[in-house]
Amino acid sequence: MNRARVTMEVIDGVAIVTISNPPVNALALTIFDGLKEKFSEAMRRDDVKAIVLAGNAGRFSGGFDINVFETVHKTGDISVLPDTSIDVLVNVIEDGKKPTVAALEGLALGGGLELALGCHARIAAPKTQLGLPELTLGVIPGSGGTQRLPRLIGLPKALEIILFSRSVTSEEGKKLGLVDAVVPSGELLKVSRQWALDIADRRKPWIRSLHSIDKLGSLPEMHAIIKSARQQVKQVAKNMPQHQACLDVIEEGIIHGGYHGLLKESKVFRELVATDASKGLVHAFFAQRATTKVPNISDIGLKPRPIKKVAVIGGGLMGSGIATALILSDIYVILKEINSEYLLKGIKMVEANVRGLVSRKKLVEDKAEKALLMLKGVLDYSEFKDVDMVIEAVIENIPLKRKIFGDIEKACPPHCILASNTSTIDLDIVGEKTKSQDRIVGAHFFSPAHVMPLLEIIRTDKTSPQVVLDLMAVGKIIKKVPVVVGNCTGFAVNRTFFPYSQSAHLLVHLGVDLFRIDQLIRNFGLPIGPFELQDLAGYGVAVATTKEFSLTFPDRTFATPLVELLIENGRNGKNNGKGYYTYEKGSKPKPDPAVLPIIEESRRLTNIMPNGKPISVTDEEVVEMILFPVVNEACRVLDDGVVVRASDLDIASVLGMSFPSYRGGIIFWADTIGADRLYRSLQKWSEAYGKFFKPSKYLEERATRGIPLSAPASTASVARPRL
Numbered sequence: 001m002n003r004a005r006v007t008m009e010v011i012d013g014v015a016i017v018t019i020s021n022p023p024v025n026a027l028a029l030t031i032f033d034g035l036k037e038k039f040s041e042a043m044r045r046d047d048v049k050a051i052v053l054a055g056n057a058g059r060f061s062g063g064f065d066i067n068v069f070e071t072v073h074k075t076g077d078i079s080v081l082p083d084t085s086i087d088v089l090v091n092v093i094e095d096g097k098k099p100t101v102a103a104l105e106g107l108a109l110g111g112g113l114e115l116a117l118g119c120h121a122r123i124a125a126p127k128t129q130l131g132l133p134e135l136t137l138g139v140i141p142g143s144g145g146t147q148r149l150p151r152l153i154g155l156p157k158a159l160e161i162i163l164f165s166r167s168v169t170s171e172e173g174k175k176l177g178l179v180d181a182v183v184p185s186g187e188l189l190k191v192s193r194q195w196a197l198d199i200a201d202r203r204k205p206w207i208r209s210l211h212s213i214d215k216l217g218s219l220p221e222m223h224a225i226i227k228s229a230r231q232q233v234k235q236v237a238k239n240m241p242q243h244q245a246c247l248d249v250i251e252e253g254i255i256h257g258g259y260h261g262l263l264k265e266s267k268v269f270r271e272l273v274a275t276d277a278s279k280g281l282v283h284a285f286f287a288q289r290a291t292t293k294v295p296n297i298s299d300i301g302l303k304p305r306p307i308k309k310v311a312v313i314g315g316g317l318m319g320s321g322i323a324t325a326l327i328l329s330d331i332y333v334i335l336k337e338i339n340s341e342y343l344l345k346g347i348k349m350v351e352a353n354v355r356g357l358v359s360r361k362k363l364v365e366d367k368a369e370k371a372l373l374m375l376k377g378v379l380d381y382s383e384f385k386d387v388d389m390v391i392e393a394v395i396e397n398i399p400l401k402r403k404i405f406g407d408i409e410k411a412c413p414p415h416c417i418l419a420s421n422t423s424t425i426d427l428d429i430v431g432e433k434t435k436s437q438d439r440i441v442g443a444h445f446f447s448p449a450h451v452m453p454l455l456e457i458i459r460t461d462k463t464s465p466q467v468v469l470d471l472m473a474v475g476k477i478i479k480k481v482p483v484v485v486g487n488c489t490g491f492a493v494n495r496t497f498f499p500y501s502q503s504a505h506l507l508v509h510l511g512v513d514l515f516r517i518d519q520l521i522r523n524f525g526l527p528i529g530p531f532e533l534q535d536l537a538g539y540g541v542a543v544a545t546t547k548e549f550s551l552t553f554p555d556r557t558f559a560t561p562l563v564e565l566l567i568e569n570g571r572n573g574k575n576n577g578k579g580y581y582t583y584e585k586g587s588k589p590k591p592d593p594a595v596l597p598i599i600e601e602s603r604r605l606t607n608i609m610p611n612g613k614p615i616s617v618t619d620e621e622v623v624e625m626i627l628f629p630v631v632n633e634a635c636r637v638l639d640d641g642v643v644v645r646a647s648d649l650d651i652a653s654v655l656g657m658s659f660p661s662y663r664g665g666i667i668f669w670a671d672t673i674g675a676d677r678l679y680r681s682l683q684k685w686s687e688a689y690g691k692f693f694k695p696s697k698y699l700e701e702r703a704t705r706g707i708p709l710s711a712p713a714s715t716a717s718v719a720r721p722r723l
């Protein structure tokens with residue numbers, strides 16, 4: 001049943017036109033038809049003097065229906081995109097013979113805000129979220145946002161909102177001139193109706209924002225602002241076309257006027273919808289939403305229990321980051337350490353995390369102070385008697401973790417969730433000696449835990465659905481994206497990505513320059529390369545995780561002596577300022593030529609270069625030789641059913657490993673290459689350089705049958721063989 005509709009009610013001379021399409025009143029194609037129909041009725045009727053445009057159920061609109069983009073991506077048919085910018089926004093609303101006031105509440109995003117910008121005034125309820133996030137979907141505002149917003153609030157602020165997808169509240173909007181008045185939610189319709197009548201009777205100005213020029217500066221000033229914005233987005237929006245295209249469109253309107261700007265905007269919008277960047281970003285959008293739907297967890301009528309008090313064991317980098325994330329969301333935390341020196345260090349780290357957010361303007365002072373009051377340090381388990389959840393975050397040491405789980409089983413109440421932040425160790429081993437396996441779960445955060453958005457939730461065969469659901473709810477409260485995965489060494493993300501650093505090491509030992517590898521991976525779109533990442537994480541982590549992986553997957557690990565050699569040479573990465581790079585406060589990491597002899601030594605020890613000579617590989621091959629083994633492992637993760645669906649691995653790779661979101665995630669990207677080419681490349685390298693590259697059964701089957709890697713397992717049996 002189509003739930004998208006537009007209704008109209010006339011009260012005392014004002015037509016209230018309401019958009020209804022739960023849950024966010026997305027602007028589906030039928031909504032535009034509905035708007036045209038109701039507006040034309042309102043314009044016709046003699047008992048209507050003015051119009052108020054509103055959204056149903058406390059939300060104005062979350063913007064254009066993103067499902068339509070997905071349809072374009074699947075079919076390649078851009079004709080399904082409506083051309084509403086002139087047809088509806090200019091001809092029907094802005095140039096209509098009766099004034100329209102937008103009554104904004106909850107959210108007005110993308111096309112939703114653009115509809116409001118086309119109205120003659122905007123009244124908003126408090127805390128309404130206003131923004132133009134289109135660039136995060138690989139497109140630009142396509143219904144006049146690029147032209148009207150700068151004319152309403154000035155170019156610099158408009159660029160901030162559009163280019164960096166920063167939304168503002170109605171209160172900020174009022175200061176900027178985006179909103180005409182902020183009124184309590186209960187009075188929104190009443191005030192908007194009166195405002196609309198006041199415009200009709202010329203008691204208030206009838207403003208068509210496309211024609212306003214008073215907020216725009218002189219031409220040279222605006223050229224200078226756009227030029228500097230171009231430089232800025234070059235840094236932050238590599239490999240994506242929409243940012244520069246958006247600036248072109250804004251510039252067109254500045255030079256030739258708003259109407260010309262609209263025409264160009266509409267054309268560029270349609271072109272951008274068809275780009276790879278938009279395909280990847282829209283896929284990532286839906287992939288993120290899909291993670292909330294977990295079979296036998298979210299669909300069996302369970303309700304999450306409240307989690308008010310959490311104990312975090314271990315005040316190191318991870319523990320303090322997790323504690324920070326929790327207190328920032330008003331969850332009371334007790335942080336346990338083994339002695340007062342470590343405890344003090346942990347508390348100081350939490351304080352530094354919180355203050356860091358304040359200094360980066362991500363948190364206000366008041367909120368920071370309030371958050372820090374939610375933290376208490378302890379040295380024993382006496383305070384664990386009323387905690388709702390424990391998150392163990394000590395070093396990756398199996399006997400230690402086993403001991404802790406034995407202790408907390410006794411110290412905590414029976415309802416308490418027992419979670420481990422282990423990144424690699426099998427949870428069945430951790431909880432083997434307890435009788436609480438139904439409440440043991442993995443809560444794997446990514447470093448820095450108070451910043452990185454992914455929470456990997458690991459359920460074992462015995463973890464109860466209620467426990468998983470509770471942890472998903474906590475994840476949402478602390479503003480993470482929880483992805484539920486199965487139990488195995490490395491779980492979904494670290495298991496998929498362990499070949500990433502392994503293949504980088506293998507390439508170095510085959511003679512490829514290490515700094516070239518990092519640079520090429522950055523060019524591909526990851527924020528840092530595998531070696532800089534290793535520097536950042538510290539070599540202890542590399543040694544511990546490589547050990548775990550080489551025990552579980554001995555057939556596909558490369559025994560690199562390089563990390564141990566670096567440690568022997570007094571290098572421990574960013575920790576001590578010396579790794580592959582040198583680190584000095586305030587300056588960027590610098591490649592350190594002093595590591596070259598250490599690399600030579602490592603190459604001598606492994607002696608794997610064919611005929612003792614460095615291999616010759618193109619830039620493209622370097623990237624592929626590093627990322628195809630990752631895809632290969634991702635195939636095994638899919639085959640083993642570690643994730644519910646392929647798109648979970650996509651969003652986890654984007655949010656946990658910073659895989660570029662505009663490439664859609666690891667599997668989505670792999671499908672753009674095709675199973676066949678992936679298979680043939682891995683097969684070729686495995687013949688030349690060994691079984692590390694050997695294609696997995698899953699990949700081989702998908703390649704042979706011509707099925708996308710992302711297709712659900714059942715597709716494999718029904719699909720037609722291609723080769």
Ligand SMILES: C[C@H](O)CC(=O)SCCNC(=O)CCNC(=O)[C@H](O)C(C)(C)COP(=O)(O)OP(=O)(O)OC[C@H]1O[C@@H](n2cnc3c(N)ncnc32)[C@H](O)[C@@H]1OP(=O)(O)O
Nearest residue numbers: 024026062063064065066067109110111133141142143289
């Ligand atoms: C022409 C124009 O310029 C082009 C555009 O307008 S492009 C669209 C611009 N708008 C956006 O980018 C906003 C996208 N949406 C969001 O950021 C968030 O969904 C939100 C802030 C609106 C709401 O967040 P939240 O309350 O956490 O709910 P969230 O789980 O994200 O979404 C609820 C449901 O609405 C859907 N939804 C949200 N926005 C949607 C949209 N614009 N189109 C279609 N579906 C949408 C989600 O897919 C989800 O569906 P599901 O329940 O089936 O998984």
